[in-house]
Amino acid sequence: MIVDRKKTAKDILGNPYYLAISYGGYREKSRDIQPTIQQLKDDMKILSAMGIKILRTYNVQLQQVPNLLIAISQLNAENPSFEMYVMLGAWIDCHNAWSGHTPNHEIESEHNAGEIDRAVALAKQYPEIVKILAVGNEAMVHWATNYFVRPKVILKWVNHLQTLKKNGELPEDLWVTSSDDFSSWGGGDPIYHTEDLIKLINTVDYVSMHTYPMHNSHYNPAFWLVPDNEWNFSNKQKIESGMQRALEFAAKQYEGVSNFVKSLGVDKPVHIGETGWATTSNGPYGADGSKAADEYKSGKYYRLIREWSNKEKVSCFYFEAFDEQWKDAANPLGSENHFGLINLKGEAKYAIWNLVDEGNFKGLTRDGIPITKTFKGQREDLLLEALLPPLA
Template sequence: MLNGKTRKRTEKQLTAADILGNPDYLAMSYGGYRKKTRDIQPTIPQLKEDMKIMSAMGVRILRTYNVQLQQAPNLLKAISELKTEDPAFEMYVMLGAWIDCKNAWTDKVPNHEVESEHNSGEIERAVALANQYPDIVKIIAVGNEAMVHWATSYFVRPGVILKWVNHLQDLKKKGLLPKSLWITSSDDFSSWGGGDPAYHTEDLNKLIRAVDYISMHTYPMHNSHYNPAFWLVPENEYDWSDRDKIESGMQRALNFAIYQYRNVKNYMKSLGVNKPVHIGETGWATISNEHYGADGSKAADEYKSGRYFQLIRDWSNKEKVSCFYFEAFDEPWKDANNPLGSENHFGLINIDGQAKYAIWDFVDKGIFKGLTRDGRPITKTYNGSEEELLVDVHVPPRIEDISINH
């Protein structure tokens, strides 16, 4: 039950300004696809199941990625129906509009200097949904990792994102979108000026001034392979126990994420801008047979993923930074040809409806009681045995024996 104060606040319509940075409104990235292809969309009943599970976890705002497919409209319909069934139900959405360059995802060479002709339609659909569900959609994010140069299939220059952000801000001024709707873009920390100076362009600076807040991504797990200095066990820890070495590595991973966050904030402030910076994505895979597994950086497993989830949640809640943790549920379509690929295994709950180590305590507390996913009750992985789980956990490599290929 909501207390009187919360009920009153809900009635007056919460805005992004009320929700972001509020530890009572935890954030989560959400896809919800159960199969190896997105051609099979989650049904409204399945989406409702997922909403109830996340609500039980304290999640109150979700991030979606595109409005090209039916998933986002169906999600908004599902949330709307849940609110009708129970007026106390709260779930809000950061609605993503996917942005591509010309020739993205085709057999032609991507042209990063020209945007896709499909972008305008994507923005139009996002605007329509924001107006149809103003009580649920509180943020529109223009693009997902759409400016970062390693997104070689589709990235665009900041001027494209700036154009669409300005367009949406103009619609707000004209009363064609809710004035309280926040507009951003969700991108890698480097795209927001927190890394390589190659990104420090005048269009980026204009974009930072144009958005309502910055949504930045940070992935220490990926950097355990691509930028591993922070991850390797230093010489002064060689004599430590395996558990202590792992814990020290996870603390360094947290500090790595905080460092990237602060770099973005510092770049913004160097422009004389002061607005909120939140984490649009961060997460830690639990399985990998590639760069992050036993034959690579040894980062991916349920124990480390659980520690990262706890550490980043504790830090972000304390700092009043919203963290759209990636992600709620495993999605097997992401690397359909490699079932053990890390991209399939970032969820807090696996495809069989089992809660991973990060949220075993939620199962213990009974918060999932009476809830199911595809007819299955939420149980614990490894039968809840930490001893079994630890068999799959590897200590990070030492500085002297690193053999990761870059």
């Protein structure tokens, strides 16, 4: 089958056939060691075998994304039936972000313009692959204290990209958004309900919102605690019920954003730009904290959010494809290192054991290692490590 590569964001977003995921291919403890094009191609084959057809990336400051686009274009040339599209992110910062100096959230970084220029150049070069441009990642939410900017900065760059589309310098069917926390899009605290946010919602092609019940198991735990009427449930039932509440929590945050957008008289799609569940944590989500992070719960959440989003025709860029150890390099058991569906040993986590059983990864390897199951596929061992949510 020869793929029609003229599909647009409108065609693929919200289409259950086009599963989405967040992707970083870094294997080492530093991003100074970039994945090779061959490694990126191997990753793309693995993700394709999982049914993934849209990737989300986060910045064009490093060589990974340009090389990723080369890798996908090579796979397209080698196999006319291969299909993979990209939501390409441009990283946005405030002045003094990550510098050791006090961040100035009222002024944007002087590096933003170059980042946008690089993203535009790649979108022009690979129009059959890059279908979405995202200005910033969690760049407006106030808890991103190292780097957040005001909505007017995101609005400025979204307007810039929309003007390039109107002038024919970018494809007219390329969709432009920003990917941010549900609250930043008006789905929570009214402090975010600013005139600039309303202008931004009117300017983007769709809203890309994030929701993380796992993090909220620590920060807003009311939904997570086992209620009194479930005290006599078995441990497994308590976990299952907790995961159902986690799904409902995510759906409620999605609904909050969707309702705010509609309240403005705006009719635009809302998709999930990020959600996920870590399999390990030695911090606030682990055994000494909210007891949320383990592989059984992660697998349950993956399946529940996929079922819900497919049914609702909402794209869900699940976070994330593979474990990456650079994110908390000094703390190997930190949760940020363990959000992947496949670990650094090439083992598929519980969420996708079924794909191993079905033979989807037959003949595929990551760094020369065939894809096998964690826990050697022993469900009893997996369940032994599942943590019981705290009682209310």
